[in-house]
Amino acid sequence: xxxxISPKLFILAACVIxxxxxxxxxxxxxxxxxxxGAALTGNSEADKAYDxxxxxxxxxxxxxxxxxxxxxxxxxxxxxxxxxxxKDSLARxxxxxxxxxxxxxxxxxxxxxxxxxxxxxxxxxxAVPFLAFLEQGIDPVEAYAQTMAQIVETRRxxxxxxxxxRNQKMDEVYDSNRAWELETIDDPIxxxxxxxxxxxxxxxxCSPQTALEINERITKxxxxxxxxxxxxxxxxxxxxLAFLEQGMEPFAAYTKAFENMAVADQETATNKQAKAEYxxxxxxxxxxxxxxVDQRNEMAALCNDxxxxxxxxxxxxxxxxxxxxxxxxxxxxxxKRTSGRSRTGKDLDGFTLSNLNLTPSPDTVYPYRxxxxxxxxxxMQSLKEGVLIRGESLGSDFPDKNLFIKTKRQYADNDMLExxxxxxxxxxxxKTVLGVGAKVHSFEEIDDPKKDLFFY
Numbered sequence: 001x002x003x004x005i006s007p008k009l010f011i012l013a014a015c016v017i018x019x020x021x022x023x024x025x026x027x028x029x030x031x032x033x034x035x036x037g038a039a040l041t042g043n044s045e046a047d048k049a050y051d052x053x054x055x056x057x058x059x060x061x062x063x064x065x066x067x068x069x070x071x072x073x074x075x076x077x078x079x080x081x082x083x084x085x086x087k088d089s090l091a092r093x094x095x096x097x098x099x100x101x102x103x104x105x106x107x108x109x110x111x112x113x114x115x116x117x118x119x120x121x122x123x124x125x126x127a128v129p130f131l132a133f134l135e136q137g138i139d140p141v142e143a144y145a146q147t148m149a150q151i152v153e154t155r156r157x158x159x160x161x162x163x164x165x166r167n168q169k170m171d172e173v174y175d176s177n178r179a180w181e182l183e184t185i186d187d188p189i190x191x192x193x194x195x196x197x198x199x200x201x202x203x204x205x206c207s208p209q210t211a212l213e214i215n216e217r218i219t220k221x222x223x224x225x226x227x228x229x230x231x232x233x234x235x236x237x238x239x240x241l242a243f244l245e246q247g248m249e250p251f252a253a254y255t256k257a258f259e260n261m262a263v264a265d266q267e268t269a270t271n272k273q274a275k276a277e278y279x280x281x282x283x284x285x286x287x288x289x290x291x292x293v294d295q296r297n298e299m300a301a302l303c304n305d306x307x308x309x310x311x312x313x314x315x316x317x318x319x320x321x322x323x324x325x326x327x328x329x330x331x332x333x334x335x336k337r338t339s340g341r342s343r344t345g346k347d348l349d350g351f352t353l354s355n356l357n358l359t360p361s362p363d364t365v366y367p368y369r370x371x372x373x374x375x376x377x378x379x380m381q382s383l384k385e386g387v388l389i390r391g392e393s394l395g396s397d398f399p400d401k402n403l404f405i406k407t408k409r410q411y412a413d414n415d416m417l418e419x420x421x422x423x424x425x426x427x428x429x430x431k432t433v434l435g436v437g438a439k440v441h442s443f444e445e446i447d448d449p450k451k452d453l454f455f456y
Contacts, residue, residue, distance in 0.1 A: 122206055123206040125150065127206030130143055131214050134218065134221070141195055145182065182195060195218070202214060231264070231265070233314060236261040237310035239256070241317055244322070251289075258286055296452075297454055299326060300454035300455065337447070337449040340363075341364055342365070343456075344365045345364040345366055347367060348368040348403075349376070352391035352399035352402070362425070364424070367421050376392040379412070379416075381433070386405050386407050387417075388404055405443055406445065407445040422445050422446065423443065423444055426442055427440065427441060428442040
């Protein structure tokens with residue numbers, strides 16, 4: 001072998017050994033080296049080819065190394081970016097969670113403040129007045145109604161902003177309805193249960209001590225009430241029903257039952273002398289009721305109070321005995337006062353509207369309530385023995401018919417007609433201010449035919 005070629009072959013072999021483990025991408029120059037090695041003959045052209053191949057190999061090696069270093073640098077940079085993004089995400093999550101926690105705490109504080117405000121209002125305007133009424137011995141339902149009436153008035157006085165006013169108005173209506181619904185319950189047991197339901201949340205509306213005192217007062221009242229009811233049932237209501245079933249006149253039966261109750265109560269009294277003096281005055285009062293009107297009034301009050309004084313079934317039986325008796329008496333009084341006319345018909349103001357097509361009857365009594373009827377009646381003109389009136393429009397319907405009212409009252413032009421009862425007397429002719437003749441329905445005002453009538 002040529003001695004000048006030997007070192008080159010050695011270097012070439014070393015390159016082969018060095019580059020053989022490199023990746024495929026780094027071996028592209030090997031074909032060039034092989035080609036160059038095969039052509040090595042020791043001449044200058046071969047040397048040039050070898051040098052060129054060697055230079056290309058080194059260049060490719062440098063490029064590969066640079067590429068690898070760039071890739072490693074990019075990978076490190078990407079990893080750093082991802083790590084930073086992770087840290088930033090965790091920081092944002094922590095900030096969001098902190099903000100949510102702060103908002104929750106704020107909402108909780110606002111809710112607690114609102115609850116405290118409601119509680120303070122209820123303590124001052126409901127619980128304390130309610131307890132005060134109960135301490136006076138007032139019936140719990142009546143005490144509740146009076147307390148609600150005070151709350152409604154308080155709300156009116158504390159209205160401020162429009163939105164708040166609307167909320168207060170809704171609360172006012174709600175409070176009024178609750179009290180009204182409670183008072184309209186006839187059955188005492190059902191009414192008591194309704195009151196219990198209404199007061200279920202009282203512990204959350206006032207101080208524990210006030211709530212305890214209120215519940216104790218109500219419980220004590222109804223314990224005493226039940227004892228009194230049992231006493232009244234046995235010693236007053238049951239005897240009264242027995243007397244009525246025997247055919248006794250109602251007021252006489254009432255007097256006798258009252259006497260029976262007085263005896264029974266005095267027998268069980270601890271202070272008999274005081275009880276005796278009390279019932280002596282009470283019996284003198286009952287025995288002193290001689291006027292038939294006063295007797296009927298007393299019996300009407302009895303019928304009204306019976307459901308809360310004895311067993312409901314007994315109260316109903318007593319009322320069925322008393323009411324028809326006095327209804328018959330008062331019906332005769334009414335018919336005498338109205339010359340045989342029937343009970344009140346439609347309101348007088350309806351005859352001022354032609355579109356209602358109403359025809360008045362001489363056999364009926366017509367009422368009129370100032371401020372309560374559909375149309376208010378105003379005096380247009382004073383005529384002989386009475387006044388000419390017209391209806392004042394308060395809605396879409398327009399009164400278009402005038403009426404003549406014969407009355408003893410004195411009215412000035414444009415005065416509003418006072419409440420009363422009227423009977424139809426036919427048609428009347430008059431001249432208008434323009435001198436034109438006109439014909440209208442005529443009514444005459446009569447005394448209240450229902451005065452002192454309690455059952456009819």
